[in-house]
Amino acid sequence: MKAEILTIGDELLRGEIVDSNKAFLSERLLGLDIETHYQTSVRDDPADMTDAFLRAAGRADVVLVSGGLGPTRDDLTAEVLARSFGRELVLDEAALATIQAFFRSVGREMAPNNAKQALFPQGALVLPNPIGTAPGFRLDVEGSSFFCLPGVPREMMRMLDEQVLPRLARQPGAAGPGGPVLRAALLRTFGIGESNLDAELKDVAASGDVTLGFRTSFPENVLRPVARAATAEEARAKLAQVCQVIRERLGPLVYGEGEESLPALVVRLLRERGRSLAVAESCTGGLLAQLITDVPGASEGFRGGIVAYANEAKRELLDVPGELLERHGAVSEEVARAMAEGVRRRLGADLGVAATGISGPGGGSAEKPVGLVHLALSGPEGGHADHFVFPLDRMRHRQLTAWTALDWVRRALLGFELVGPTLLRRRGR
Amino acid sequence: MKAEILTIGDELLRGEIVDSNKAFLSERLLGLDIETHYQTSVRDDPADMTDAFLRAAGRADVVLVSGGLGPTRDDLTAEVLARSFGRELVLDEAALATIQAFFRSVGREMAPNNAKQALFPQGALVLPNPIGTAPGFRLDVEGSSFFCLPGVPREMMRMLDEQVLPRLARQPGAAGPGGPVLRAALLRTFGIGESNLDAELKDVAASGDVTLGFRTSFPENVLRPVARAATAEEARAKLAQVCQVIRERLGPLVYGEGEESLPALVVRLLRERGRSLAVAESCTGGLLAQLITDVPGASEGFRGGIVAYANEAKRELLDVPGELLERHGAVSEEVARAMAEGVRRRLGADLGVAATGISGPGGGSAEKPVGLVHLALSGPEGGHADHFVFPLDRMRHRQLTAWTALDWVRRALLGFELVGPTLLRRRGR
Numbered sequence: 019m020k021a022e023i024l025t026i027g028d029e030l031l032r033g034e035i036v037d038s039n040k041a042f043l044s045e046r047l048l049g050l051d052i053e054t055h056y057q058t059s060v061r062d063d064p065a066d067m068t069d070a071f072l073r074a075a076g077r078a079d080v081v082l083v084s085g086g087l088g089p090t091r092d093d094l095t096a097e098v099l100a101r102s103f104g105r106e107l108v109l110d111e112a113a114l115a116t117i118q119a120f121f122r123s124v125g126r127e128m129a130p131n132n133a134k135q136a137l138f139p140q141g142a143l144v145l146p147n148p149i150g151t152a153p154g155f156r157l158d159v160e161g162s163s164f165f166c167l168p169g170v171p172r173e174m175m176r177m178l179d180e181q182v183l184p185r186l187a188r189q190p191g192a193a194g195p196g197g198p199v200l201r202a203a204l205l206r207t208f209g210i211g212e213s214n215l216d217a218e219l220k221d222v223a224a225s226g227d228v229t230l231g232f233r234t235s236f237p238e239n240v241l242r243p244v245a246r247a248a249t250a251e252e253a254r255a256k257l258a259q260v261c262q263v264i265r266e267r268l269g270p271l272v273y274g275e276g277e278e279s280l281p282a283l284v285v286r287l288l289r290e291r292g293r294s295l296a297v298a299e300s301c302t303g304g305l306l307a308q309l310i311t312d313v314p315g316a317s318e319g320f321r322g323g324i325v326a327y328a329n330e331a332k333r334e335l336l337d338v339p340g341e342l343l344e345r346h347g348a349v350s351e352e353v354a355r356a357m358a359e360g361v362r363r364r365l366g367a368d369l370g371v372a373a374t375g376i377s378g379p380g381g382g383s384a385e386k387p388v389g390l391v392h393l394a395l396s397g398p399e400g401g402h403a404d405h406f407v408f409p410l411d412r413m414r415h416r417q418l419t420a421w422t423a424l425d426w427v428r429r430a431l432l433g434f435e436l437v438g439p440t441l442l443r444r445r446g447r
Numbered sequence: 448m449k450a451e452i453l454t455i456g457d458e459l460l461r462g463e464i465v466d467s468n469k470a471f472l473s474e475r476l477l478g479l480d481i482e483t484h485y486q487t488s489v490r491d492d493p494a495d496m497t498d499a500f501l502r503a504a505g506r507a508d509v510v511l512v513s514g515g516l517g518p519t520r521d522d523l524t525a526e527v528l529a530r531s532f533g534r535e536l537v538l539d540e541a542a543l544a545t546i547q548a549f550f551r552s553v554g555r556e557m558a559p560n561n562a563k564q565a566l567f568p569q570g571a572l573v574l575p576n577p578i579g580t581a582p583g584f585r586l587d588v589e590g591s592s593f594f595c596l597p598g599v600p601r602e603m604m605r606m607l608d609e610q611v612l613p614r615l616a617r618q619p620g621a622a623g624p625g626g627p628v629l630r631a632a633l634l635r636t637f638g639i640g641e642s643n644l645d646a647e648l649k650d651v652a653a654s655g656d657v658t659l660g661f662r663t664s665f666p667e668n669v670l671r672p673v674a675r676a677a678t679a680e681e682a683r684a685k686l687a688q689v690c691q692v693i694r695e696r697l698g699p700l701v702y703g704e705g706e707e708s709l710p711a712l713v714v715r716l717l718r719e720r721g722r723s724l725a726v727a728e729s730c731t732g733g734l735l736a737q738l739i740t741d742v743p744g745a746s747e748g749f750r751g752g753i754v755a756y757a758n759e760a761k762r763e764l765l766d767v768p769g770e771l772l773e774r775h776g777a778v779s780e781e782v783a784r785a786m787a788e789g790v791r792r793r794l795g796a797d798l799g800v801a802a803t804g805i806s807g808p809g810g811g812s813a814e815k816p817v818g819l820v821h822l823a824l825s826g827p828e829g830g831h832a833d834h835f836v837f838p839l840d841r842m843r844h845r846q847l848t849a850w851t852a853l854d855w856v857r858r859a860l861l862g863f864e865l866v867g868p869t870l871l872r873r874r875g876r
Binding site for chain 2: 029033036038046059063242328365
């Protein structure tokens with residue numbers, strides 16, 4: 019089964035946004051053994067859209083379209099697709115009622131142009147959008163199935179998983195017993211860079227029926243082993259074997275498998291072990307607390323955090339002695355330790371973690387360069403501190419610092435050694 | 448002049464990487480008034496590549512190709528492009544010498560397969576690659592100019608700017624006095640939804656030589672008016688006029704123009720007005736502090752923040768009276784006001800802002816539903832508080848809450864009324 023991905027929008031063709039939908043859609047299709055042969059993007063232009071629709075119908079069995087389902091004048095997918103294949107545009111009363119109900123539920127009047135979102139090509143199957151006003155639809159024409167989804171990534175992703183993939187999985191040719199079957203896993207690593215991973219695992223994917231993909235989503239690196247076999251059972255067995263080799267090779271650098279992120283893992287470990295956490299942040303400026311509280315249910319183990327940007331805040335809210343600040347400076351092991359202990363005590367938590375550093379671009383000196391960061395962890399069994407120089411821009415310095423702190427909490431809860439990212443130069447004393 | 452972007456690589460079609468090259472290339476072309484009509488991606492497959500090359504030649508004046516120039520077996524761009532248009536593949540001695548010199552300069556032996564990178568279609572103009580082994584080339588066929596560049600982003604970007612754009616700028620039809628000239632602006636709005644914006648501005652883009660694009664990058668909506676005229680001066684004048692109409696229509700809902708984000712604007716306003724800010728967060732969990740400290744130089748006006756997730760934290764760190772917490776609950780106007788005043792006093796700031804709410808998915812009740820949030824601002828001239836129900840998932844609830852708090856700070860510093868996002872229902876008392 020051949021697939022084509024078609025994304026629509028002036029903003030794409032003007033280069034205003036990087037289109038991540040195509041990669042997401044292709045990756046998910048591959049999970050059903052459906053290979054994407056073409057990815058195409060066109061403007062909100064009826065002639066170009068028509069051309070793209072006709073071409074896609076001529077060369078692909080399944081066409082995933084994203085974009086152009088909104089309420090504005092430049093949202094033309096339903097209208098142009100209908101016209102391209104000689105269909106009428108018809109009002110779907112049920113879809114209209116759903117859109118009206120959505121607006122009522124949020125206490126708003128439906129704007130007249132939203133009614134347009136209930137118009138579909140004749141013969142289309144409406145695909146409900148549980149989290150937005152733009153329903154999608156499926157239209158089968160000339161031997162191809164078009165699935166039209168919103169361009170908003172979170173709506174598209176949810177509808178793909180709930181509405182599109184289950185239908186495709188039932189279609190002959192997808193994941194069928196005759197063709198080669200693929201099984202893939204995600205192994206999430208933190209603390210080792212992509213080229214080191216590649217060197218470390220060079221021989222793992224040497225067999226030909228196993229490939230090993232790398233995806234860097236800074237600051238983590240995700241491994242994607244894919245096993246191919248004649249049957250699902252064989253593919254699963256091969257995949258399990260590869261995953262085991264990788265885990266043995268990398269040890270605690272692999273923090274998890276599948277969808278669970280490092281912050282979600284930390285929240286789960288705190289809950290399972292009945293421990294509580296508080297954070298004291300200087301350079302990360304709230305990012306560490308935010309990563310933790312992004313996870314639903316974080317309040318069970320997370321007491322709170324203090325973003326102590328100014329020195330007075332470190333004294334007043336974290337009980338860092340003024341003398342330490344004067345003698346060693348705010349970016350020092352002594353102050354990091356005092357911050358971790360202070361926040362742990364102030365918030366009555368089992369674990370306190372602190373980060374103080376220079377994320378740049380300004381604020382560095384010869385002795386304390388931009389990129390320097392001190393981390394400290396304080397717990398019932400005592401404390402630990404270390405420092406690193408991350409030669410990165412401000413954003414990535416903050417991200418890597420916050421993730422290293424999270425990884426320390428994970429390692430402390432699981433009894434692993436507290437180490438920093440191995441790839442990055444430790445600053446000599 | 449019509450452009451097409453063509454990127455080549457199995458990794459793209461498998462969804463292993465998000466292709467950011469297309470957006471970069473399109474944006475740079477637009478800088479020369481060259482519009483991209485198509486973006487296409489195909490696998491490293493000779494048949495699909497040939498098909499894509501022939502189609503591109505048939506519909507575009509300039510085709511930018513990225514990928515497939517490396518030394519491995521699946522790098523096929525030069526070979527397939529030559530065959531597609533009946534050209535021989537010929538060795539370029541100068542390019543070969545350059546590749547050999549590159550390897551000598553890094554102390555390595557050239558692998559035999561690297562010699563392949565010196566083979567080009569007959570008639571091609573070699574484009575040197577100053578930072579890699581893969582040279583690019585230009586080939587003019589059937590009325591189209593193909594520019595073939597490496598897929599590695601930094602090599603592609605450098606060669607585009609140094610080798611391709613200067614050549615295109617000299618081509619008739621690009622930025623020339625005869626052709627239509629485009630000028631675009633970005634107007635950033637907060638607090639009004641996309642369909643309301645569209646309704647409000649329906650007549651603004653009615654003239655045909657002005658288009659108005661909408662880009663939602665939750666929780667803000669960015670307007671992108673594009674004006675087209677015979678000369679740059681006329682286009683600029685039209686654009687200025689459209690921007691003025693939009694600004695008059697929307698008032699303080701337009702918070703800025705160009706690249707400056709709302710957090711960056713708030714940091715700048717604090718600095719320019721010599722004011723300081725402290726934040727007290729419950730439901731936003733550090734996000735508000737993080738948005739502010741993402742901005743370099745935030746420390747000038749930002750004192751710090753307190754993430755008071757637990758009630759003890761609100762009492763201990765923000766001096767919220769236990770009696771208020773008991774009588775009104777943590778999510779209440781009284782507690783929000785006390786948090787804003789507490790953080791302002793504790794951190795010695797001019798302005799204190801606080802958010803306490805229920806971001807979900809759990810934690811709601813009939814009286815205090817998921818989505819409810821209380822905001823408060825405390826300043827030298829007194830305080831202000833209000834509450835909203837944002838019917839959004841956890842992530843977006845937190846984002847919209849943090850942005851509304853930032854917008855209040857902006858409005859307070861500029862003397863505007865403190866209002867919430869107009870689209871969302873205010874909860875009746």
